[in-house]
Amino acid sequence: MVEAPSAQSSLSTASSASVTSCLGRAIACTPIQTSRLRYTKTTRLIRQTNLHPAVVAGSLKGEDAPVMRAFLPVVVISAMLILACSGHPEPLSEAATGANLLLISLDTTRADRLGPYGYAAAETPALDRLAKSGVVFERCFSPAPITLPAHSSLMTGTDPFVHGVRDNGSFRLHESNVTLAEALQQAGYRTAAEVAAFVLNREFGLDQGFDRYEDTSAVADTVLNRTSASRRGDSVADAAIERLREFSADARPFFLFVHFFDPHAPYDPPGDWSTNRAHPYDGEIAYTDAQVGRILKALERLGLAENTVVAVTADHGEGLGEHDEDTHTVFLYDSTLRVPLIISAPGRLPGGLRVPGDTRLIDVAPTLLDLLGLDPLERAQGTSLLARMSRREGSATPVYGESFYPRFGYGYSQLRSWRHGGLKYIHAPTPELYDLQRDPGETVNLAEERPQDVARLRSELFSWILDAPRPPDSDHAIRVLDDESRAKLRALGYAANSAQPITDEVALFDPEGDDPKDHVIDLRIAARVLGLIREEDWGAAEALVRRLVSLNPKSAIAHSNLATLLTNRGGSVEEAVVHFERAAELVPTSDRWAALAAALERNGERERALNVYARATSTPPVFASAHVAFARALRDVGRLEDAAKQYSLGIERDSDNRDARLGLGRTRLIQRRPDEALAAFRSWVGAAPEDAEGHRGVGEAMLQKGEAAAALPHLRAAVELAPDNPATHLGVCVAAEAKGDLAVARAACSRALELTSSLGDERRAQGIRARLQRMRE
Numbered sequence: 001m002v003e004a005p006s007a008q009s010s011l012s013t014a015s016s017a018s019v020t021s022c023l024g025r026a027i028a029c030t031p032i033q034t035s036r037l038r039y040t041k042t043t044r045l046i047r048q049t050n051l052h053p054a055v056v057a058g059s060l061k062g063e064d065a066p067v068m069r070a071f072l073p074v075v076v077i078s079a080m081l082i083l084a085c086s087g088h089p090e091p092l093s094e095a096a097t098g099a100n101l102l103l104i105s106l107d108t109t110r111a112d113r114l115g116p117y118g119y120a121a122a123e124t125p126a127l128d129r130l131a132k133s134g135v136v137f138e139r140c141f142s143p144a145p146i147t148l149p150a151h152s153s154l155m156t157g158t159d160p161f162v163h164g165v166r167d168n169g170s171f172r173l174h175e176s177n178v179t180l181a182e183a184l185q186q187a188g189y190r191t192a193a194e195v196a197a198f199v200l201n202r203e204f205g206l207d208q209g210f211d212r213y214e215d216t217s218a219v220a221d222t223v224l225n226r227t228s229a230s231r232r233g234d235s236v237a238d239a240a241i242e243r244l245r246e247f248s249a250d251a252r253p254f255f256l257f258v259h260f261f262d263p264h265a266p267y268d269p270p271g272d273w274s275t276n277r278a279h280p281y282d283g284e285i286a287y288t289d290a291q292v293g294r295i296l297k298a299l300e301r302l303g304l305a306e307n308t309v310v311a312v313t314a315d316h317g318e319g320l321g322e323h324d325e326d327t328h329t330v331f332l333y334d335s336t337l338r339v340p341l342i343i344s345a346p347g348r349l350p351g352g353l354r355v356p357g358d359t360r361l362i363d364v365a366p367t368l369l370d371l372l373g374l375d376p377l378e379r380a381q382g383t384s385l386l387a388r389m390s391r392r393e394g395s396a397t398p399v400y401g402e403s404f405y406p407r408f409g410y411g412y413s414q415l416r417s418w419r420h421g422g423l424k425y426i427h428a429p430t431p432e433l434y435d436l437q438r439d440p441g442e443t444v445n446l447a448e449e450r451p452q453d454v455a456r457l458r459s460e461l462f463s464w465i466l467d468a469p470r471p472p473d474s475d476h477a478i479r480v481l482d483d484e485s486r487a488k489l490r491a492l493g494y495a496a497n498s499a500q501p502i503t504d505e506v507a508l509f510d511p512e513g514d515d516p517k518d519h520v521i522d523l524r525i526a527a528r529v530l531g532l533i534r535e536e537d538w539g540a541a542e543a544l545v546r547r548l549v550s551l552n553p554k555s556a557i558a559h560s561n562l563a564t565l566l567t568n569r570g571g572s573v574e575e576a577v578v579h580f581e582r583a584a585e586l587v588p589t590s591d592r593w594a595a596l597a598a599a600l601e602r603n604g605e606r607e608r609a610l611n612v613y614a615r616a617t618s619t620p621p622v623f624a625s626a627h628v629a630f631a632r633a634l635r636d637v638g639r640l641e642d643a644a645k646q647y648s649l650g651i652e653r654d655s656d657n658r659d660a661r662l663g664l665g666r667t668r669l670i671q672r673r674p675d676e677a678l679a680a681f682r683s684w685v686g687a688a689p690e691d692a693e694g695h696r697g698v699g700e701a702m703l704q705k706g707e708a709a710a711a712l713p714h715l716r717a718a719v720e721l722a723p724d725n726p727a728t729h730l731g732v733c734v735a736a737e738a739k740g741d742l743a744v745a746r747a748a749c750s751r752a753l754e755l756t757s758s759l760g761d762e763r764r765a766q767g768i769r770a771r772l773q774r775m776r777e
Helices: 017-029 036-049 053-059 065-070 072-086 125-133 147-156 180-186 233-248 280-301 361-371 386-391 405-410 451-466 483-491 516-534 538-551 556-568 573-586 590-602 606-616 624-636 640-653 658-670 674-687 692-704 708-721 726-739 742-758 762-776
Strands: 100-106 135-141 190-194 212-214 254-260 308-313 341-344 353-360 399-403 415-420 423-427 432-435
Touching: 100 280, 100 361, 125 280, 125 308, 125 341, 135 361, 147 180, 147 361, 180 190, 180 254, 180 361, 190 233, 233 254, 233 280, 254 280, 280 308, 308 361, 341 361, 353 361, 353 386, 353 399, 361 386, 405 516, 405 556, 415 451, 423 451, 432 451, 516 538, 516 556, 538 556, 556 573, 556 590, 573 590, 590 606, 590 624, 606 624, 624 640, 624 658, 640 658, 658 674, 658 692, 674 692, 692 708, 692 726, 708 726, 726 742, 726 762, 742 762
Parallel strands: 100 254, 100 308, 135 353, 190 212, 190 254
Antiparallel strands: 135 341, 308 341, 399 415, 415 423, 423 432
């Protein structure tokens, strides 16, 4: 067994709201109401020194001593109450000692399907034990039923319209946001994350503040039937336990974030977890609980448990058919917004405490920082819940919710919700109002009967948005989706939406477009289409998406999906063009215009394609990929200088864009401008020294300059990095021949011929044979 370092031997108690609250109650219960300052001095001395009250009594001196000794019986009772409130056998210290933090997020997990929240069929022993040793918040709510926006709120303590992330895939958390991980890193914590789904990969910005961020791109054992878009729970737990082992060797505090994706659809629990349950969703949760249990046992085994705050929550719930929603993302009912929140801190928080009232996912980061004795996040809208724990009472805290998924994906109106004072208002084209005391299932819409409540809550919602911190530049929060990203989103059951910048939140306050609840049938069809795509049942997917297009001709994502299916399955290019064009007209984004232009190229309409590419590069926000696609099309028709300009614009948009840098270098080689080509290739080799194409480009530019000897090392490096690429061997052949080393040239040329022939490229093979024959003569 690894012993915990001495610096991790006791839990930080810098923030002592709950202890002082217990102390305050003890004072209030005593008949003595005078000289409270002396009483407080005595109790403080007990807490700070860890001495028995009798020892303290013997040490009291001066004029305070008689009175303070008279308080001693009360002090002893108070000390016992303090211990009872803390659930710890030893008196607590007020000094911050740098507790560790383990934050676990259970994706797509409804609170009411867990044991601590009263679900009789639950098999969640790990969470049950954690709840008994910690604090259970009975009603915690996410601000969005979507993974990336919700996790961004968890990490920043702000609502989506403040941090700027409104959907999966097409947004990223901008660097102007300050995260929980960044705050802890700045305070000297080691930080690491184990993330289970592509939608939280580092390219979406959630890696801010983490020393190590392991996502689906960093591991090999991803779930193959989801297009490598998620990690299995056992893989995540194994990695998390390894991180804990590494942390246990160092006395510095750590923050470990662990994300499990298994409860997300499709529900396919492994092994024994797949049988004898009312719903496979319960099996997924039971399996995930087992992985959480493994991590918590590792904490104990490594001697870290006593000095580690553990928080477990979720990003959102799951519809499970309620309100005509099988999964999540569209509607704002409690089935998809209510999440668990359990916080355990041995010796710091009372065990078995249940906190009633509404709390928010945006309160989690402020609470954890307060618990660790650290400063709050400057822009956070959420607040610490420590005082709530001490009072053991509910709160009238208002709760915000939103979903822009129906707007971006289907052309329907966005939805917002506002929960306050026992009522819940959903700001939709047809407003909804629910009395949560009488109707917790949100089944009876009272909006028409209680217009004054609707007006009041609508006004509060508007003020919350109006008074919020300024969000980041919306253009900077949007991310372009490439084909691989779209495939992974669909594999996880999400529509690959294209986002539009939201430049004025207040102007977008009122709902626009059809009400999503008037389209539940086509929404369910759309969800089924994604399932068929995930299962690679292309024919059924195409038939169903055609039905969706007929039901909802204003759905941009439906037209885009149909066009993509036609393209990928070798269907009618002309029909694909029609649907790509309709998608771009409905939601005119840069990437949709670029997709239409690419389809037009495949259809032989080059001039029209160039015009649409020009539109793609002038529709904000414009991404480097649009410039690159335009540049390739221009180069293909011989407009080399225009192509070079587009590649350069792509580099300005994204200096790390490989295609833009290599494309610019290749264009300059075609123009016989080797110095400019060399500059482009060298800059990429400096950024990516393991990229064979960069080295090949440098070598070919040097050959154009007549510097065969200098070119040869780069061309050989390209061969080592890409030994199966005939072009790299041909480069060595040309350089060695120019240098006069014919033996090396012939060997390289022979290998290039062998590889080219295996690819069936007879035209290129003939050229290589001619070169080889010439060298042999």
